[in-house]
Amino acid sequence: MAADSDTESEVFEITDFTTASDWERFVSRVEEVLNEWKLIGNSEEKRLSEKSEFTSGTWEENFEEINFADFKFEITYHFLKQEHVKSNKKEELEEDAVPLAVQNLLSENNDFPPRAHCLVRWYGVQEFVVISPGSNCEAIISESKCNLLLSSISIALSNSGCQVPVFVQIQHKWRRMYAGECLGPGLRTDFEMVHLRKVPSQYNHLSGLLDVFKSKISCTISPVPPVSIAIRFTYILQDWQQYSWPQQPPDFDTPLGGEVGGVEFGKLPFGACEEPISELHLATTWPRLTEGLVVDNDVYSDLDPLQAPLWTVRVRTTENPQCLLGDVLSEFFKLCCIKETAEEILGRGMAEDEGKENSDISSALSKLTEPSATVPIHKLSVSNMVHSARKHIRRQRHMDESPLNAGILNTILLYLFPDAAVEKPSEYTKTKSEQSNTPGKTEQDKNSDNLFSQLKSAPSDSLTYRLALCLSLVNYNYGGLRAVAHVWQEFVLELRYRWENNYLIFGLAGGSPDLRCCLLHQKLQMLNCCIERKRARDDARKVLDEGKERAHRESGSSAAAVTSTKEVSPGKSWDSWSDSEEEFFECLSDQGDMDAPQTEEEKTGSKRKAEGRLHQYNSMNLLNSSEPLYVPVTQEPAPMTEDLLEEQSEVLAKLGTSAEGTHLRARMQSACLLSDMESFKAANPGCILDDFVRWYSPRDYVEEEVVDDTGSLVMKGHLSARMKIPGNMWVEAWETARVTPARRQKRLFDDTKEAERVLHYMAMQKPADVTLHLLPCLIHGTILKLKEEEATENIPSVQISLQQVVSQASRLMQTPARDYKRLEEFINRLIAMETVITQARSLKAKFSICDKAENREDLEIFVRSLLEEPEVLVIGAGQGPAGSIIHRMFVSAQRAAVLAPLDEDLNQERQSTESSRVPDFPSPAGREILLRTCVPRPAPYSKALPQRLFCVLLKDEFRLAGAFSSDTCFF
């Protein structure tokens, strides 16, 4: 570069060159970035921001990293996004227009924005670039470094012609110190800052600050143009006094008062335990004062907050205040991560005891369920055994350090099984449980119905739902994990007791498991199906015992009453879903004719007496005889829970998609068809497949008009083509089917085995599993509770949130795999809603909004905005309805602060004199003073340019942020 310069300068140049190169690279990199962001020149796409646009508009930023040697800087462009401004005044745009940022200095449109970057607040700029040291780089502290950085920027700005101000952050980050520069055509604005820890006394008022400003702009013309002044004082209220939070913290020690105890377990608590609104900030603003018309010096001030023309308020909320509903929910959710089993949690001693009892039971049961078992089920008094075991365990527990005392445990069990309050005659239980299943629901119920299927929980009046609420409260209030484990064990014991003793489980919709509900609910419904069928069987058995003769005569109708019993098809080639255990609906005395070898005649059923008829079918007659065609009593197919179903469809799917697979699949599912055929044959002696098809699949029996031998038109029917295919499954099944009424067929559904399966499943669930099963129900309960509480408050943001939350929950709950992270986020969202509701309540109480309050509507809107907007304008300032309430709050806080230590029974006089000395407001926590003018600098004949000084006076901070423009052409 300097190859042919003389030696001396060469040496100088070289030294300079190495240092300059980092620096030059930095400068050119800054220019590059400014170019990239298109910040060069005066863009016609921008316009001066309008009134309040800083708050209503959106701010965006661009970000890059740049290096100065090894030192990392972050460069960020902040700007107020503006809709594409169509420049209809393109011609008017003067070449030497003042840059936007410099115009911003004087604009009054956006003083004291509620939420903005500090540089925006101090300088009013709507676009700017900040260069600050990278996140783990040291601060720029030494003066020489600061200067170097600033001159780099000067050069970059003048090289590039960029008119956006560029700031550099200097000193420690927390000090928020910036220096900057803005270059425009023929002008330059310097941004300078002073930051001290204490306010110097000579600057502790307006007049002192005006002096600083004036001396800085050192205006030489006269008369000096007036300085325009904007002032804002902020007062903080922390002491709520009698406006305190109205929520009573719940009393956990005595909630189980006698008869109402049960109800408590169905009620989720709600509300904050601490004040959710921590502070109220009142900002009193004088937006436009003129120098000389207001006095504020070290001895006197005109600035009475009560007289300020503009009042704005913001509230500070307590961060994560403890809220009851949220606590219950999140504590319950925490149980999901516990690895231990109930036994491990409750202690080994107890578990061993139990184990012994259990093994007795299970061996007895395994005897029962062994295929070779010959002992009829009713002869074993398993139920008695279990029940005594249960009593034993209970006694044992109560003597040990059981986490729950007997009283609470009983209340809980009564809440879960309210039918147990009465001595259990089976008829009573039956009616009750049926009652709870009857339709005819109200509109409200329909909505929540919808909710349970969306959330895959359970209806809000079901046992499952109650169990969820109950366990969450037990966990929260009555002993945590151990108590939960205990209640769960008791619950499972009660289920077994009910199964053994034919008592239906109360509070479950009848019929097959509802696949829209959670698996646990389905399992409970399944157990109820088993109990119901077992009971029907036992009842029928009783009838039989009363007189075999009569039973025989009435077999048809008695079987009809219990069609729910299921069967497995006989014959090896007809393996079906049901298990191999041989049990028959009426496996009693007439079992004999079942085992008798069937003759050909019997297969066609021609000589048999009809059995198991339900009713006549459409007054049709059999094709080969004049007998009417009867619909037989049939077995119902097995009820299924979703896990069984999953298993089954997996097996079915595994058979593949070949024709053979299809055939196998059909065969596996034909148990029901076969059973129906057998019942049909029993009910219709002399029938043929055509008869069966006419009832079972009428579209496969084709009737046509044909001309018969005599030449007349007659209806003639035949099987459809697909039914006639030789060897098709229907024909095959028909040929295999024996003549057996449903009541003597093997059960399609083995309730004994199924019930044991369910009970075993229940017993194996760890507390964490139970929690996961019940979580959807608790979330359901939480959402209902939030809805209920919100209804009295009417908070739009919560209403919207509630809607979103339901669809979010539905997505989370419908997938079988639980995503803990997302669940946690979701739960936090629910908690946030509770918090917002409690905040609204707290504010309502503070602004004493009640039905008879005047201006109630205005106040309600005001309070609502406090929660939704960063800062809310107080209509009428200190004189308006909200303003006078706020005023009163400050006054009483002030008095309390002074009088607190004094006795309450002060005499009236003293109190009044005392209070007259107490100012209504405390001294402001913050004062902001903004000074603006437009004067020529540096010389009297220079152009008049915007000058601005923003002063911040806090308890422990004093900041002057000045922007001083000067003419670079004429000085």
Added chain:
Amino acid sequence: MDEDVLTTLKLLIIGESGVGKSSLLLRFTDDTFDPELAATIGVDFKVKTLAIDGNRAKLAIWDTAGQERFRTLTPSYYRGAQGVILVYDVSRRDTFVKLENWLNELETYTTRMDLVKMLVGNKIDKDDREVDRNEGLKFARKHSMLFIEASAKTKDGVQCAFEELVEKILQTPGLWESDNTGQRLQLGEQQQGGGRACGGYCSIP
């Protein structure tokens, strides 16, 4: 081949007995028509991989029996289905009249609120038509379904029915994203409705 399968969709075929559900499925999976097909017992199952906009979707299709008596059994298979094909026989009005019942059943047993439904009028090759195309169209519009007429015998409309259904499912956000694959399909430009070359297709939003 399974590696580039981005998602598995569960589809369901329902409708009265004998309307041709199994025949339609056989036409779609094996491109044949078997007049000797037996009446379905319980449920049947077939798989087919379909390429849509360059992405492969694996379809697990459950074919159910239409017989009244099996109806207590089959709804269990409705669970988790993302799409359903509801079939009637254009030559048998009674199968069309029963559609309403099938929709009720569907409402009761499906777990997804945003299930995509397609109505197929089958056997248009037959000359004893009893249900006019417009009637099918009207029904589909009323119940926000896709609609097409088809013939399993002549293969008219069959491929198209399945493709449109799958495409619609893939366009429905949330319907398949919770699938175990967890992957998002990157679908190209989506034209709303049937810009594709399917004459009989109409989409009712």
